[in-house]
Amino acid sequence: MTGQPALEAPLLSVRGLRKSFGDNVVLDDVDLDVQPGECVVLIGASGSGKSTLLRCINLLEQVDDGVITLAGLDITDPRVDADEVRSRTGIVFQAYNLFPHLTVLDNVTLAPRRVHKVARAEAESRALAMLERVGLAEKARARPDDLSGGQQQRVAIARAMVNSPQLLLLDEVTSALDPELVGEVLDLLGELREEGMTMILSTHEMGFARNVADTVCFLDGGRVLEQGPPAEVLGAPREPRTRQFLSRLVS
Ligand SMILES: Nc1ncnc2c1ncn2[C@@H]1O[C@H](COP(=O)(O)OP(=O)(O)OP(=O)(O)O)[C@@H](O)[C@H]1O
Numbered sequence: 075m076t077g078q079p080a081l082e083a084p085l086l087s088v089r090g091l092r093k094s095f096g097d098n099v100v101l102d103d104v105d106l107d108v109q110p111g112e113c114v115v116l117i118g119a120s121g122s123g124k125s126t127l128l129r130c131i132n133l134l135e136q137v138d139d140g141v142i143t144l145a146g147l148d149i150t151d152p153r154v155d156a157d158e159v160r161s162r163t164g165i166v167f168q169a170y171n172l173f174p175h176l177t178v179l180d181n182v183t184l185a186p187r188r189v190h191k192v193a194r195a196e197a198e199s200r201a202l203a204m205l206e207r208v209g210l211a212e213k214a215r216a217r218p219d220d221l222s223g224g225q226q227q228r229v230a231i232a233r234a235m236v237n238s239p240q241l242l243l244l245d246e247v248t249s250a251l252d253p254e255l256v257g258e259v260l261d262l263l264g265e266l267r268e269e270g271m272t273m274i275l276s277t278h279e280m281g282f283a284r285n286v287a288d289t290v291c292f293l294d295g296g297r298v299l300e301q302g303p304p305a306e307v308l309g310a311p312r313e314p315r316t317r318q319f320l321s322r323l324v325s
């Protein structure tokens with residue numbers, strides 16, 4: 075021991091990540107570090123690779139090259155148990171993807187019971203605790219179609235958190251919502267962040283990005299062009315491409 079305070083190791087580390095679909099290079103040498111408790115917000119034009127990056131981290135896409143390390147484990151190693159990794163990286167999509175024929179409670183318990191073989195009583199008790207957390211315990215027996223869009227998205231967030239993930243990935247989770255329902259979901263994400271949840275989220279809501287992000291990461295053509303605190307990247311961007319992107323949003 076040197077007596078020096080140890081630098082905190084990143085919870086997630088992405089190095090040299092490359093991903094193509096055919097000839098289309100979608101992620102081009104992406105590096106990203108996420109510290110425990112950090113909220114990283116991905117911004118960038120449509121097609122810049124935000125969703126693909128989140129999907130690679132959740133092992134929904136196979137990477138072509140590079141390494142993703144989660145809590146010290148190389149999750150791009152083909153020998154890892156992908157289901158186990160996914161239970162440590164909850165993901166929420168723009169379209170909440172709830173099963174309409176299942177109750178809210180069954181939607182939330184499905185993965186723990188089917189994939190992780192958690193007993194029903196245990197899975198339901200965890201799910202109810204999460205539904206309570208997102209303010210929807212009284213909707214446990216309802217069907218998704220009987221809930222508002224904002225409520226359905228909060229169920230999807232409860233589902234993503236039911237295995238107590240180390241990292242929460244959120245892909246434009248408010249962009250399918252009616253404007254008056256956006257606030258309740260953004261408020262919930264702000265609370266989770268205050269509670270120390272480590273998050274990577276993509277959004278086109280720059281006001282939200284400014285409020286919740288510790289780090290804003292601007293993707294352009296599959297590359298991280300600029301990253302830093304919101305006051306820098308959103309307030310005083312260095313790169314002309316970032317300035318151009320932000321000016322198009324406000325005009
Ligand atoms: N499964 C796929 N097969 C082929 N091409 C894909 C696939 N998924 C994404 N792409 C392509 O990868 C590129 C990046 O897409 P991605 O969805 O990651 O962008 P994005 O930044 O999330 O965009 P948006 O803001 O519109 O959500 C696009 O050119 C897209 O057409």
Ligand SMILES: [Mg+2]
Nearest residue numbers: 124125126246
């Ligand atoms: Mg996307």
